[in-house]
Amino acid sequence: MKYTNVTEGEFVVRNNRFTAEVLIGGVQETVHVKNTGRMKELLFPGARVTLTCSDNPNRKTKYDLISVYKESLGWVNIDSQAPNKVVGEWLAGRDYTFIKPEYKYGDSRLDFYMEKQDEKYLMEVKGCTLEIDGIGYFPDAPSERAVRHLHELMHAVKQGYHCILAFVIAMPGVMVVRPNMTTHPAFGQALSEAMAAGVEVWYLPCEITADSIQIKGRKRKYYTVQDGLYPHMVIQ
Incomplete structure (x- = not known):
């Protein structure tokens, strides 16, 4: 399974189960988190993340958070789908x-x-x-x-x-x-x-x-x- 329209960012903070703030190209964006789990050991300020960019203009959030980089492991996929x-x-x-x-x-x-x-x-x-x-x-x-x-x-x-x-x-x-x-x-x-x-x-x-x-x-x-x-x- 390979994603398209992927970009990298820096995690800032999780707002709730469904959204988070991520720096993408120096701009803070509200993004959709595709996993309702806690993931406190992964999602912390400064963590490297990857996201997919949606081409749907009617979405409330432009990006979906799909993976997080953990220093001891490498990339961890957090897309619940x-x-x-x-x-x-x-x-x-x-x-x-x-x-x-x-x-x-x-x-x-x-x-x-x-x-x-x-x-x-x-x-x-x-x-x-x-x-x-x-x-x-x-x-x-x-x-x-x-x-x-x-x-x-x-x-x-x-x-x-x-x-x-x-x-x-x-x-x-x-x-x-x-x-x-x-x-x-x-x-x-x-x-x-x-x-x-x-x-x-x-x-x-x-x-x-x-x-x-x-x-x-x-x-x-x-x-x-x-x-x-x-x-x-x-x-x-």
């Missing part, structure tokens, strides 16, 4: 015979439904942008929606679906994701229960540049008795 797009591109290159995004299941709309001959798959995609000591953590803000999706996947396993929670790791060099027990312990508990019920967890590491993101591989996480320790993990 990117994970589903890159997974869609990646799935299209694999051996599924049918792929449908935004699939209605139960009380939720899951990200992908796939088929491979007679086998049926459901996948929920989560983007990870929080890194501590080389490990990714999710979520960076409480997410009841993510917990609900895990329960939907657990139910689907009982109905014969192959169910997958896929973490798109939008940071270079980070290979695994753990539940953020400090921010949302209920997600960690639900993740352990889901894995024990047969939901697969995929880690999808990415190659990130200032204007692109691409999945570079897949690692699978399988349930072990150690996963029962997740509810007791705390990020210091």
Whole structure:
């Protein structure tokens, strides 16, 4: 996935969940933040950022903030729409015979439904942008929606679906994701229960540049008795 009309800027301050102030060519602009997560470890005054420029004259903001440069990692993609797009591109290159995004299941709309001959798959995609000591953590803000999706996947396993929670790791060099027990312990508990019920967890590491993101591989996480320790993990 490659962006167009990309420019670089200097982050100034976040106004709210949806907008921020960025210096672009020495001029301060109000820009749209394409991620409602906290990202306090990324979005701080002086941080290098990249943005896309919209050609829609009716928009309230001219620019979308898409990535941030973290000295210890490199470029981190914070576009919350990117994970589903890159997974869609990646799935299209694999051996599924049918792929449908935004699939209605139960009380939720899951990200992908796939088929491979007679086998049926459901996948929920989560983007990870929080890194501590080389490990990714999710979520960076409480997410009841993510917990609900895990329960939907657990139910689907009982109905014969192959169910997958896929973490798109939008940071270079980070290979695994753990539940953020400090921010949302209920997600960690639900993740352990889901894995024990047969939901697969995929880690999808990415190659990130200032204007692109691409999945570079897949690692699978399988349930072990150690996963029962997740509810007791705390990020210091």
